[in-house]
Amino acid sequence: MSRRAGIDDSKRNLFSWKSFMISGGLFTVFLVAFLQFKREKMLSLEKERRRSMGKASIGGQFDLIDQNGKPFSSKDLLGKWLLLYFGFTHCPDICPDEIEKMVKAIEIVSKLQDTQEIKPVFITVDPDRDSAEAVKGYLKEFSEDIIGLTGTKEQIEAATRAYRVYYSAGPRDHENDYIVDHTIIMYLINPKGEFIDYYGQTKTAEDIASGVSMNMLKYASANKKFSLF
Template structure:
């Protein structure tokens, strides 16, 4: 009969005996941990989905289909805005001060974004004075601003329908003719749209360049996290 050394007994006592009960307990604990972590993962996924839906449902329904003409005389629709972030302003070329100031601000914003991220933002100027703002007139007007500006115009009916889709108010004096000297009363907002054509934010006249950039970068981070890309 072999004798067990004291050190062997100590080793056996330290390791213990892997009995059927221990095996069942081991499997039960492992299964429990697996189910727990799977449940927690599902909770995180559901929370992220709710946050995404909250952001989407919380946004106003702004924008929609339109068909206009660029300052180069080329057709342009809402589909041409897809694939890039868009900064969109509604104004008119005979505006004495507010419109030029807003387009200057947009130019600064686009320049700053381009210096960091490249040309991922498309600046757009849409005329609310189609009677006087021909493609040629808009082309001349936009030479004072960012070179990538797209100017849009069209028939009065098409412009009015587009403004309605974007919730933009505009009004011309009654009985005006194309050659008359008049001002157009209109909403003063710069619209930020995402690369899928969804409304993000409307920035008022008092919003600073820094505030717009801050909001844009926040949206860009969330977009990149969700989509895995910047545009």
């Protein structure tokens, strides 16, 4: 074998080795990228699964009495979006603030979404004092549009249990007055009666309106009916 032939063979071997290294490097990069994509996809699916499980465990049917003293069921609310809040009429500050926030959020949403109706709903956690008449008079101070609901202790317990709402009456003072400690959350319910989202006390009316509008758009997109004509 000539010296030149040996040099050519060395070059070919070097080129083959470099090609192998480059190919191996590219394969490794693609493999890492694929595994990362697969991992993120699995995490996303698991997160969605857990979120769906959480949603499935909140909400449900209830049978109460409205502010006019008439029987009222959760079925009467189907077909509408709802912002649902649990409170009581003797609440000194938090409930009034949250109800005002709920009303304002709905006003904002109504300006943005003129095709999907949304109603504010108030359910008392103090059935001993909050009669239908008391609830009606209380809610008039905020908005005529609020649906106010009360009921027997058993009915209220069933509704709060369905929505995982904690409430507990505190000690009574010398005037037999008391405060009810309770969960401070607004629940967003879609037209099918399904729990979709919740908003805590730290959320502003603008935050809530933004969240509601986003969920409305998602719902409309998912339930859009296509026509051939």
